[in-house]
Amino acid sequence: MMPNKLFFKLLIGFWLICVLIAGAIVALPKIIELQRDPAQKLLVKHQLLAKQLANASNLDMAIKQVRRAIKNNQKPFSRKKAGRRIPFFVLTDHNLASDQSKIPRDINLAIIRHQENPRSNSLHFKRWSVFGPYNFKHQNTNYQLYVRDFHHKQHRHILATISENRWLLLMLVMLVSGVSCAFLAWHITKPINSLKTTARSLAKGDLSARAQEVALSHRDEIGQLAHSFNDMADSIEQMINNQQRLLSDISHELRTPLTRIQLALAINRRQPNDPASLDRIEQEAQLIAKMLQQLLQLSRINLSEYQQFESLNINDLLEDVIENAAFEAKQFNKNVSIDLTPDLLIQMQYESLASAIENVIRNAIRYASTNVTLISKVADNNFYITIEDDGQGVSEQHLEQLFQPFYRVSNSRNRSTGGTGLGLAIAKEAINNHKGKIQAKAAISGGLQVTIVIPINQPLF
Numbered sequence: 001m002m003p004n005k006l007f008f009k010l011l012i013g014f015w016l017i018c019v020l021i022a023g024a025i026v027a028l029p030k031i032i033e034l035q036r037d038p039a040q041k042l043l044v045k046h047q048l049l050a051k052q053l054a055n056a057s058n059l060d061m062a063i064k065q066v067r068r069a070i071k072n073n074q075k076p077f078s079r080k081k082a083g084r085r086i087p088f089f090v091l092t093d094h095n096l097a098s099d100q101s102k103i104p105r106d107i108n109l110a111i112i113r114h115q116e117n118p119r120s121n122s123l124h125f126k127r128w129s130v131f132g133p134y135n136f137k138h139q140n141t142n143y144q145l146y147v148r149d150f151h152h153k154q155h156r157h158i159l160a161t162i163s164e165n166r167w168l169l170l171m172l173v174m175l176v177s178g179v180s181c182a183f184l185a186w187h188i189t190k191p192i193n194s195l196k197t198t199a200r201s202l203a204k205g206d207l208s209a210r211a212q213e214v215a216l217s218h219r220d221e222i223g224q225l226a227h228s229f230n231d232m233a234d235s236i237e238q239m240i241n242n243q244q245r246l247l248s249d250i251s252h253e254l255r256t257p258l259t260r261i262q263l264a265l266a267i268n269r270r271q272p273n274d275p276a277s278l279d280r281i282e283q284e285a286q287l288i289a290k291m292l293q294q295l296l297q298l299s300r301i302n303l304s305e306y307q308q309f310e311s312l313n314i315n316d317l318l319e320d321v322i323e324n325a326a327f328e329a330k331q332f333n334k335n336v337s338i339d340l341t342p343d344l345l346i347q348m349q350y351e352s353l354a355s356a357i358e359n360v361i362r363n364a365i366r367y368a369s370t371n372v373t374l375i376s377k378v379a380d381n382n383f384y385i386t387i388e389d390d391g392q393g394v395s396e397q398h399l400e401q402l403f404q405p406f407y408r409v410s411n412s413r414n415r416s417t418g419g420t421g422l423g424l425a426i427a428k429e430a431i432n433n434h435k436g437k438i439q440a441k442a443a444i445s446g447g448l449q450v451t452i453v454i455p456i457n458q459p460l461f
Contacts, residue, residue, distance in 0.1 A: 005220035006188070013184045017177055024173075042149065046134055050145045053090065054136040059143075060099050063090055088147040091133070098143060106130050107146050191215035191222045195229060207237040245405075257284040309347045314376070314383060314454075315340050317354050322374060325361040334368055336361070339375045346383060346456060348434060353454075356430035356438075357385065359423040360450050364389035368447065383454045389447040399440050403428040427452075 049066065056062030070087045089107050090098040097103055103111075110123040110130040123130045132146035194212050201209035210233055215226035261284045264277040271277070318340060326336045364372045368389035375386045394402065405425040424440075431438045436454040443449035 006222065009220060010184070010188075014181075017180045017184075020180075021173055021177055024176075042131070046131055046145070046147050049088065049147065050134040050136040053143070053145065054138050056138070059090070059138050063099060085150065086148065087150075088145060091144045091146065093142050093144075095144075106148070110146055188222070191218055191226065195222075195226060198229070202233055202236070207233070207240060209233065254288065257287050260284050309349055311345050311347055312350055314344050314346045314348070315342075317348070317350060318357065318374070318376065318385070321354055321358045321361065325358065325365060325372075328362065329365045329372060332365065334365055334370055334372065336365070336372045336374065339373075341376050341378055341383075344378065344383065344456070346454060348454075349430075352430040352433060356427035357387075357452065359427045360387050360438075360452070363423050364391075364448070364450070367391040378456070381456050383456055385452040385454075386449060387452075388443045388445065388449040390443070390445040391447040393442050393447045394440070396442065399442075402440050403438065424450075 052066065053059060053062055067087060071085065086104075089101075089103060091103070091107075091111070092098060095103070095111055106123070106125060106128075107130060110132060113120050113123050114133060121131060121133075128148055128150045130146055130148055133144035134147070136143055136145065191214050194215050198209050198211055211226035211229045215222060216230075217223065218226070261281050264280040264284070268274050268277040268281075318338075322336060322338055329336045361372065361374065364387050368391045371390050373386075373388045375388075377384050377386075403424045405422055428438050431452055431454070434454050436452065438450065438452050440448060440450050
């Protein structure tokens with residue numbers, strides 16, 4: 001049994017979306033922290049500064065000297081920005097500047113950020129960054145160093161912005177999952193909508209409507225449905241075309257005997273009780289009755305396509321058919337010879353298959369000169385039945401059309417033999433129901449050879 005690919009496609013698709021969202025939520029904080037971590041060289045530089053201040057004899061003097069040295073190495077800047085250019089601040093345990101100076105807003109933000117998240121050691125602004133705190137002791141007093149970096153500008157990472165704004169994070173998650181689910185839904189519904197449009201066109205009478213490539217290209221249940229839809233549309237178109245052609249043929253075939261009946265009635269009115277005209281009326285009425293009977297048989301065989309098949313012995317069927325055929329051939333002084341294979345079980349519809357073989361044998365008896373031969377054999381996992389007569393045969397140009405309803409050739413196989421042109425059409429429909437083939441070709445003896453091929457083990461449905 002073929003695995004349910006569409007089921008797995010939906011399962012894996014939604015599962016991957018959930019995994020990606022969950023993975024993003026788990027990995028986002030770690031990625032942000034990695035983005036916040038200063039470079040190793042910068043970190044070592046800040047720690048050396050903290051160590052230098054810790055070893056100074058006078059902390060306030062050391063702070064002023066280091067600040068002055070850093071400013072002398074910096075590019076010139078305006079006095080307006082001088083306050084912003086203070087390179088570092090040293091704070092006490094109470095978050096007060098050791099030199100009693102005013103703590104700027106960015107340092108306060110860094111302090112608050114560290115209190116909220118002790119693992120955080122940096123805060124990035126548009127033009128500079130604040131690193132710290134770096135803890136050190138000076139004369140048994142604890143201090144914290146916060147360093148401003150104006151040279152290594154680190155732009156605020158977008159992940160940090162997303163992490164700090166939970167509504168933005170929620171909207172981003174909804175957007176990503178919505179787009180992913182929308183793509184999956186579009187991938188599934190696009191071929192289904194295409195099939196729906198095609199089905200509507202077919203329902204409105206457009207027999208040429210077929211599933212489009214957008215549905216056929218899928219390799220899951222949707223693609224299988226599209227191919228099945230096309231097979232169904234082909235069958236419907238073929239059945240309707242066959243029905244229309246059959247109705248046209250019936251109208252044409254019935255017109256001829258009805259016309260002759262009308263002529264015979266007209267003659268009988270002029271010459272009451274004329275035996276010839278009455279015989280003609282009876283003959284044409286019998287022909288119409290026979291034609292209608294075979295049309296009913298053809299219709300029944302078409303309806304029997306989905307009836308139950310049984311495993312039966314093919315030789316039992318052939319013996320019954322040949323017994324009836326031999327009795328009929330004897331009335332015309334003709335001989336039926338047979339060559340059957342050993343017993344073989346085949347999945348079949350007994351009545352329709354028997355009718356098919358009987359029609360072919362009767363057709364051979366009707367046109368044979370003296371002999372009809374039936375040979376059966378098994379080859380290539382198929383059962384072959386060959387029926388041959390020694391009559392005048394059929395020219396090659398007519399062979400492919402012999403199995404069409406009401407088709408007759410213009411030589412010995414015409415309506416004077418009493419045929420209606422439906423026997424071989426009935427046989428073909430019955431053989432098709434068995435997933436087999438029926439073919440006609442010229443026999444070596446000069447007559448007609450009809451071969452029926454029926455699969456032995458092939459599933460019928």
